[in-house]
Amino acid sequence: MQTNREPEPPLAFAVTTSARPSPRELASAHCLAGETGYRYVPRTHRSLSGMAADERLTGLIVVERGNFSLWVAGRCLRYHPNMAKLRLLALEQGKHDILVNALQLKLGDRVLDCTCGLGADAIVAACKVGATGRVRTLEASPLLALLVERGMA
Known part of the structure; x- marks a missing residue:
């Protein structure tokens, strides 16, 4: 099915820093x-x-404390391994993981994760395939x- 929808306008982002950035930031x-x-847009004491x-920005990439976050519409997104930590702990305790079972992952396997998101599945897969395996990820959102x-x- 085809639609005659207009393409979405590109997102307007800029890079900035914390309110009092260090020279390194x-x-x-x-x-x-x-x-x-x-x-790059200087913060200049603005919220x-x-x-x-x-x-007139959709969002900001904020460099702070040696890392960065995405800020959009008053909400902040920072990287966190998410449920991967709990899933790995469960595997260590001998419990099952749906992804590991479905893919029958073992040492040396190669995995392509086409919907990386925050990477929880990729982390679990990487731990299961080990140093002899390989996990590649794809993510549609460059940010x-x-x-x-x-x-x-």
Whole structure:
């Protein structure tokens, strides 16, 4: 089925820092802006919501404390391994994991996760396939992919 819908406008993001950035945070923010192609916008004592409104942005990539977060519509998203920790603990205790069972994962296997999200399935799969295996992930959202890539590093 085809629709004649207009394409969504691109999301307007920019890179900024915490309210009182260290020289290292400033350098990281400028580097991240260069990597992503988003412009760097100095914080200049503004709130994140104030900045987004002033600059007409959909959201911000905020560099702070050696990491970064995505800020959209008053909500913040930081990388966290999510349920992967609990799933790995359960596996260590001899319990079953639906993904591991469904894929019959074992050492040396190769896995392609086409819906990475925050990477919980990829973490569990990587632990199960071990150093001789390989897990690759794909994520449709470049910003989410960047968040997970940096968070897992």
